[in-house]
Amino acid sequence: MSVMSLKRPAWLGPFVALVVVYLLFAAITPEHSFLRTQNLLTMGRQSVVVGICALGMTLVIITGGIDLSTGSLVALTTVIVARLLKGGSSPFVAVMVAVAVAAAIGALIGVCVGRFRLMPFVVTLGAMTALRGSAIGLASEQKIDCDPKGLDRMLDASLSAPGIWIAVALAAVIAGILGYTRFGRHVFAVGSNEAAARLCGIDSARVKIVVYALSSTLVGIAGVMEFSTLTVGDPTDSNGLELDVIAAVVIGGAPLAGGEGSILGSVFGALLMTVIRTGAVHMGMPSWVQYIVTGVIIFVAVAVDSVRRRRVSR
Amino acid sequence: MTEASPAQRALLSVSGIEKAFGRVVVLRGIDLALHGGEVHALLGENGAGKSTLMRILLGIEHADRGTMTLADKPYAPRGAGDARRAGVVMVPQERTLCPHLDVVENVVLGIEPAGPFGLLRSGDALELARRSLALVAGEGRIPLEARAGAMSVADQQLVEIARALAQGGKSARVLILDEPTASLGKEDADRLFDRVKALKESGLAIVLVTHFLGDVRGHADRYTVLRDGKVQGAGDPKVVAAERIVHEMLGRELESLRGEAEAAKGGAGYRDGVGRGGASGGGAGTVLLDVRAVAGARKPRDASFVLRRGEVLGIAGLVGSGRTELLRAILGLDRVKSGVIVKQAPRGIGLLSEDRGGEGLMLGRSIADNVDLSPRGPLFVDPRAVRAEGARWIAELAVKSSGPDQRVGDLSGGNQQKVQIARLLREDFDVLLVDEPTRGIDVASKAQVLELLRELARKGKGIVLVSSQLDELVSTCDRIAVLRHGELGPARPTADWDEEKLLLEAAS
Secondary structure, eight states: OOGGGSOOOOTHHHHHHHHHHHHHHHSSSSGGGGGGHHHHHHHHHHHHHHHHHHHHHHHHHHHHOOOHHHHHHHHHHHHHHHHHTTTTOOOHHHHHHHHHHHHHHHHHHHHHHHTOOOOHHHHHHHHHHHHHHHHHHHHHTOOOEETTTTGGGOOOTTTTOHHHHHHHHHHHHHHHHHHHHHHHHHHHHHHHHHHHHHTTTOOOOHHHHHHHHHHHHHHHHHHHHHHHHHHHETTTTTTTTTHHHHHHHHHTTTTTSOOOOOHHHHHHHHHHHHHHHHHHHTTTOOHHHHHHHHHHHHHHHHHHHHHHHHHHOO | OOOOOOTOOOEEEEEEEEETTTTTEEEEEEEEETTTTTTEEEETTTTSSSSHHHHHHHHSSSEEEEEEEEEEEEEOSSSSSHHHHTTEEEOHHHHHHHHBBBBHHHTTTTTOBOOOBBBOOOOHHHHHHHHHHHHOTTTTTSOOOOOGSSSSHHHHHHHHHHHHHHGGGOOOOOOEEEEETTOOHHHHHHHHHHHHHHHHTTTEEEEEEEHHHHHHHHSSSSSEETTTTEEEEEEOOTTTTTHHHHHHHHHHTTTHHHHHHHHHHHHTTTTTTTHHHTSSSSGGGGGGEEEEEESSSSSSEEEEEEEEETEEEEEEEEETHHHHHHHHHHHHHHHHHEEEEEEEOOOEEEEEEEOOOIIIIIISSBBHHHHOSOOOOOOOOOOOHHHHHHHHHHHHHHHHHSEEETTTGGOOOOHHHHHHHHHHHTTTSSEEESSTTTTTTTTHHHHHHHHHHHHHTTTOOOOEEEEOOOOHHHHHHHHEEEEEEEEEEOEEEGGGGOHHHHHHHOOO
């Protein structure tokens, strides 16, 4: 009965697109380099940060909101982790503190959006700028070098890289929450018709607070993954990441108007963008081609979705 | 008044309820008895106090004085949650389902059966929804996995009733239906009442808030009329004559009111001016608009009329009769399914929207910007000219404001309406379609707005006035036609109508 199990699941479109684009590149790349396991692993690794962020963004967009602070929060997280490690903290403590800070920031955004009814776009635009500034300040305007103390192995080049499995597990947990809990139902209800949700006794402000807190917690975890690849704290990192994340969610079939969306769709959306990027590199295409292709995919995704929707509503 | 016989104890009884908002007294001692197994119609014009009374029953408002008892126990809900738990639930007039969720999810919204960690018990949810829907719609009538947004309005309504009952839990005892047939066609309405009958027979006390006398006479066991915050009449609608119920709704003061209206007309010289005479003679009476058998996607279903220069044509109709839809179809805002609209208005047709804040005005912009909004006009705009134009219209229509730069949202309802009218006048349209022009504005502005419409007609415009205020139709129009369930009756001279006749025609 969950929204994801409707007759034609929302993730089907992005899944088909992913398979088609992958096979296309597999067919045309020289020496079948695209088909190798090593390449699949690399693409998986490269999708981890955007993918984890997209999990939270899916929740936010289903409630009818948006979060522009993602990139800045990832950068801030890498800085916090690096500073703590440099100051002698254990990796565990560093990660916990960084994720907790991210969660608190998300809760704050949620309070602004939920309780004070401020526009999510404006609130998170402000957060984006303020968090970027905080990251740069905390890092004293430079990259922080430190001993990663094993955190760099989160996303190493093997199948046993914990980062990939953490991302998969998180996706499963969030999909479970969305599809099989009362809270998940309320997330959809708030985005679909907030007045109706309130009429039925649902505290829509609380739902939003939890959603933004959860989303930023996931961004914090993604920030740890980012640190793992960078192995430094970089306050200027991940500029514009939020747009990739939003694109992944939109390609995944979630309209910005809210009320709909699926975790699986967003994951496929994130993978699709990585495939295009990697494929372009394998083909030796200049990076501008890959940007254009990604842009066209976003247009097509939204257009196909809109046509489907109109047909259903008729 | 309340007819509670000892043999049949009331399920929910209300006595001596009074309520005032500030200095405005809305309810002045209401007594009401609702019985299980009965449909009780609550009638009254807009502003009679029906909604306030319902909100008190639901715990959303609290009475200043008076008591309520539910099943022989004192009943004083502190909020909607309390009322729900006690089994008193309402289906509001506007649809409030989540369009993206399916039927089951909508029915159990907010009361989802869940285990540890909030994990849904979908089997229980399905069962709960199925049980509730079986009661409301009959077994298997509505597919449980259908998306609410893709269902017909009639089916959505049934789902809403099922949701209300499910939320009342096992103890659901009083079901309030607010204008349930307003957005339904005739057949769907009949089908709904079949279900209401089944619910009634299951022992529920059903309150039917409505304007449709036909529904009341066909399906209610008892009625109560509210007017000016008081119970004006009650009884068995199958026995009491419709004329009498209408009389109770409109009140005895009607005669005197009409006298005043006539006097006002005489004073302003409306009836003997160009407006009246113009309709029959000279170039002033040329046809501006000829509407023949027009039907829209849903409403209107069949509307024909002719509008001439110099006249005000009134259209009376209840909520949901298709009034706004008719005007939108004429203007071309909505698709016309069949029929012909001959427009002979060289300067075009303008619409005064009933939804001032939604589509009539830019509330956040200045008076001048609103007046100036037009598809025509020069490529470059001189802000000083816009201000001057704003100032001119403020003077012309006596808009009370601090100047052309004031935000329209800060004006009173009446002055907002004048700004909207100013925009239409500036375009100099030949035909004005005027939808509920006096909604939410004070008495003095009301009179001014209506007088302005008369004056425009005198100057040779053609005006279609849609209003649910029967007195203003009778006082302002040259001819009036009644719209009922999307079908427009013939336009007859105002002298042939009075408010009671209009209401009888519209509500039957």
